Amino acid sequence: MSAAREQPRLADRQRVFAAAMLDPALPPPPGVVDPEGQVCPKRFGVYRNNVIAGLIEALQDSFPVVLRLLGEEYFRAMARLFVTARPPRSPVLLQYGANFPAFIAGFEPTATLPYLAEVARIERAWVEAYHAAEAAPMDPATLGTMAPERVGELRFTLHPSLRVVRCRYPALMIWRMNVADGVPGAVDLSAGGEDVLLVRPGADVEVRALPAGGARLLAALGNGRCLSEAVRIALPRCAPDELSMHLAGLLRSGAFTAADATDVAAVGADGAPHRRLHRVRRRGS
């Protein structure tokens, strides 16, 4: 091959091409031509537009309420900055946008909408819950048959779709008003925050506000604390009836897939001690 025809390695050429995809100030790479062999920035721009517009659309699909709150033009301008600075790391675009809420939180021009990043976190949690692994929630009735003192020893397994978003603003109310069939109305931003539970026990993502202390309780249970320990950490002044209300609400939401009672004294069929004497059955299992 003659020296005149030698080209840089394909990898290097693709590096130059890719850089120009994300930076409109860069010219098309050398050797990219139209049918007459001429440079053709507009043709090259089709690829750039496809890349950028496709990624912006992926964000529009995942954050429809933020889109509605900002309007399409504003949203797309903001999203363009995000996608060029942080293109996806994976070809699985379902996962794209995990750090979009944090980007919004630091985005100076929308600082006058302090609830916006919280709404974005609810939307991101919704997407995660939607695509999370399937798992049958445990039957709430099972606990009713247990002696109350044993219930405190239970360690709960959280549903894989469960997400908790802690908010300083009434972001859940704003989210509800702006989902597809929502009716926007006045919101008192000084009304205080809500902690939001999202879980998909079946086909649909269910979203509800958690009572005070609920987020801390779930965090402690998620860290492997038994119920009585979790209550001591999260709800130190909780009355027993208040606690059973908490627990009933979480069970009804499908927040748990299993509950195990620890009992190291028990001996398994193989003669070895085992820690899972009372596995509270999953619904349908």
Add this chain to the structure above:
Amino acid sequence: MIRGHGSLPARAGVSLKAKHYATVLERTPPVGFFEVHAENYMGAGGPPHRYLTAIRERYPLSLHGVGLSIGADRALDRAHLERLRQLIERYQPGLFSEHLAWSTHGAAFLNDLLPLPYTTATLRCVARHIDQVQETLGRQMLLENPATYVAFADSTYEEGAFIGEIVRRTGCALLLDLNNVHVACTNQQWDPGRYLDAYPLAHVREIHLAGHSRIEDDVGRPLLIDSHDGLVCPPVWGLFTRVLETLGPVPTLIEWDAKLPDWSQFEGQAAQAAAMMDAQAARNPGAAQSAATRRMRPPQENGHRVVRDALG
């Protein structure tokens, strides 16, 4: 049935979109198969999998990858390949296809099918990656011809010859996207008849038909954009008729990804493709016969090792 080889019925299928999940399950419309983008089913669970499972119980399936970046001059993403392997194991698609394109750079995924110079260096890179895909998946893959907007001054192969050489080296089969042929031929000022003459039609196992949009290039010439957002246009139907004369009926997808219409329009386009296949088969039953024979023929001698093992 040859293990490791998939197949689809030689009928008209359509893209499966979330918008149509419920309609498809309620009506079980008369389409030959559905095709999905693999990456849309790479979540752990949730409604996409629930619907696809239910629809797969009722229809043949084609799995179409858009993120493997076979043309990127870097190692294939093994995690992504493993996700594909698992999806194939779970849904047992009749065919698996990917693109003659690239879409990754560094750690970034650029979410578009970017063009390749047709050189021996590119050929080696693409062939090596297709070998790896077929080996990992334990089956033959289909490679789709691209819709392109630019050319590379140093390309030494014409596109059809380049694709033919990939087939020869890897034993892969082909997905012939006729909208891409029309788009590329318009944009590159190629003659579509000559394109199809040079293209290795004997290895085609699936056809794509789709709509495109139109702008102008830097100097005012028409530039077609592969937007998958509308009806199949008359010139593409014309190419379909022409290819059917050679191939007989082939699994043919109506591909529609944006500005999605109601289900009836999807079904209408599929019915048109089906009617054209029926009419062609009635005119020339011999072509259909030879198509069936061709589907049964083992890959050529230099076919991929896994394919040969599967036949053994």
